[in-house]
Amino acid sequence: MSGTSRLTRATGAGGPNRIPGGATFGSEFSSTGMGDLHEPSDALRPPFARPEEFEDMVGDLRRVFIGWLKKTESELRKERESIISDRKSFDEEKRKAWKAFLVEKQAEYEKLQEERRRVETESAATMKQIAVEREDARQRIVEEREQFDGEKDNWKRKMLMEREKFLQEFDAFEEERRKIRDTNIAVQTVVDLNVGGVVFETSRLTLVQQQGSFLESLLNGRHQVSRDRHGRIFIDRDSELFRILLQFLRDPSVPPCPRDSAESSAICSEASYYGLKFFPFPLVFALGGHNGVDHLNTVEVLDIAQQCWRPCSPLETARTYFGSASSQGRLYAFGGQNFDYKALCDAEQYDILRDKWVPAPALNIPRRNACGASLGNRIFALGGFDGTNILSSVEAYDPRIKNWMEVSPLMIPRSSATCSVFGESLYVFGGTTGERLRSVERFDPRANKWESLQRDMIEVRSAASSAAYLSTLFVMGGMDNGHQIHSSIESMDLHSMKWIFRRQMPQPRMDAASVVASDSILVAGGQNEEVLNSTAFYRADVDEWTEGPSMLFPRYGHSLLVSNL
The missing domain is CATH 3.30.710.10 (Potassium Channel Kv1.1; Chain A)
Incomplete structure (x- = not known):
């Protein structure tokens, strides 16, 4: 029997749509296409003939409901799959659109960055060009000023030399006029x-x-x-x-x-x-120092006529960074350091005529990296390092009483300074007091007083060398606070009291030595990347350097002394 006939028999023609228990379902069936079922009144609802009919009806309802559920589920699943597919399509479109957006924005960003780099490069190039042009202009101004000052100083020196020459000629004329007394x-x-x-x-x-x-x-x-x-x-x-x-x-x-x-x-x-001279040329001696391996006691003398160096009797004590001076036909070496790097206080003197070194009275204070000079009849040892402290003390040796005596100390403690004598004054330049210096001090022996010059050197210099010639002080080489070894030379005219640069040395030098020999300044030895044995002559009147004969031994921390014996 079909489900429809059983349902018809159970409910009767136009039977009620209420199941036992009072539940109705007519409205639900009408909404699902089961036909137009009209709910009868309770008086017209017939009872079920058999219990099986009710069960058949419930089964039919269950099957119908399950079919409806499956159909509805299938439709919902299809709609869900459609929605998921649409969502996937939307997400894919979204990803594509976002990717395209990112690519576009990245391209715009890279374009902006490239434009920014281009602008920065152009700006940097422009600023660099402006800086170069400004530096070139400043350099030209400085060079023109230095050239003008140099020409002015040269003209002034020439005028002074011409004046001195004129005075000498005048004195010679007066002398000739008064001569022939007998x-x-x-x-x-x-x-x-x-x-x-x-x-x-x-x-x-x-x-x-x-x-x-x-x-x-x-x-x-x-x-x-x-x-x-x-x-x-x-x-x-x-x-x-x-x-x-x-x-x-x-x-x-x-x-x-x-x-x-x-x-x-x-x-x-x-x-x-x-007024007699035993030798036709000034004698220039190179003493001691270090060759990069050992402390030296060797001594050599420059043969100016033959332009070569010749050996002399060696020092009794090998020494480096010592003080030295020449006075009354003798050379003096004092202080310094040797094999144990201890500051020395012993001294020795060289008898040129006898070619012999003999002991001299010892310093009162041991010192190395001191500088020495001869002023009047006295020899001065200035500053230095005693192994513990940088010294400001100064002591002087008088050959007449054969003893060292303390004099007025330096205003600033100095080690590795350099000094020169001009007229009746002693000048000390640069050095270090823990920081390398460019200040200058002057000593008046009559007042026993040091004073600081108002004009410092242009460059900071320690371990430099110096000389005094033609009313001018010259300082050359040395090292600055940046550990740069100088090849520059600067001079101060004692009339104008102004420092100017001169033509540079052929090579940088520190721990070199210099001395005035005849009409030139001789610079010898020293070190830069290697220990040097080369020499060079500087003609101050024409501002020119010429190469000199090489020493027999490379050396630094040595001394050059000249004797017009």
Whole structure:
């Protein structure tokens, strides 16, 4: 039996749509397309004939309801799948749109960044060009100013030199006008001299061979002549020393050979009185130092005529960074350091005529990296380092009393400074007091007082070298606070008291040494990336450097000393 017939029989024709228990379902079936079922009244609803009919009806309802549920579920699933598909399509479109948006924005960002970099590059290039042009303009102004100042200083120096030359010529003219006091002595070929009561007879040519000496001016009639009672020229000096000097004048190729240190000093003093020179050129000595491996005691002398260096007797003590000075025909070396790097206080002196080093009185304070100079008849040791402290103390050695004495200390403690003498003043330049310096101090020995110059050097310099020449102070080389080794040289005219740069050295140097030799400043040795044995001559009047002969040994922390003996 079909479900419809059972349902018809159970409910009757137009039977009620209420199931037992009072629940209705007519409205639900009408909404699902089951036909138009009208709910009858309770009086017309017939009872079920059998219980199975009710169960069949419930089963039919369940099947119908389940079918409806499956259909509805299928439709919902389809709608869900459609919605999911639409969502996936929307998400894919969204991702594509977002990706396209990001690509577009990234392209715009990169374009903006590229534009920004281009603008920054152009701006940096423009600023760099402006800075270069500004620096070039400033450099041109500085160079033009330096050139103008240099031309002015050169002109001033030339005027001073011309004035000095004019004064010398004027003095020479006046001297010539007053000379020939004794015409007989000017024409004599053989001359009798009474020196200290001892009579000497020699040729006139022997006595006048050194131009400018006392004997040459005496025999050319340019000097007041004293005579003894026999009419001989009388000179009130030591006859034994004059005999030695006369022997040298007879054979100038052989300098005197003293018996001892006292005689050597006496001969040098007597030669200074007579204005005699034992050597045709200034003697330039290079002493001690370090060759990069060992401390040196070697000494060499420059043969200016042959342009070469020759060995001399070595120092008794190898030493580096020591003080030194030349005075009265002797060289002095004092302080410094040697193999154990301990500051030394011992000193020694070199007798040039005897070619021999002998001990000298020791310093009161051990010191290394000190500088030394000779002023008047005294030798000065300035500043330095005693192994613990940088020193401001200064001591002076007087050969007459053979002792070192404390004098007024420096205003600033200085180590690795350099010093020079001009006129009656002593100048000390730069150095270090823990920080490298460019200040300058001047010492007045008569007042025993130091003063600081108002004008500092242009460059900071420690371990530099210096010289005084033609009324000008020169400082060259050294190291600054940035550990840069200088090749520059600067000078201060003592009339204008202004520092200016000069032509640079051929190579940078620190721990070098310099000295005035004839009409040039000689710079020798030192170090930059290596220890040097090269030398160079500087002509201050023409601002030019020329290469000199190389020393026998490379050395730094050494000394150069000159003697016009």
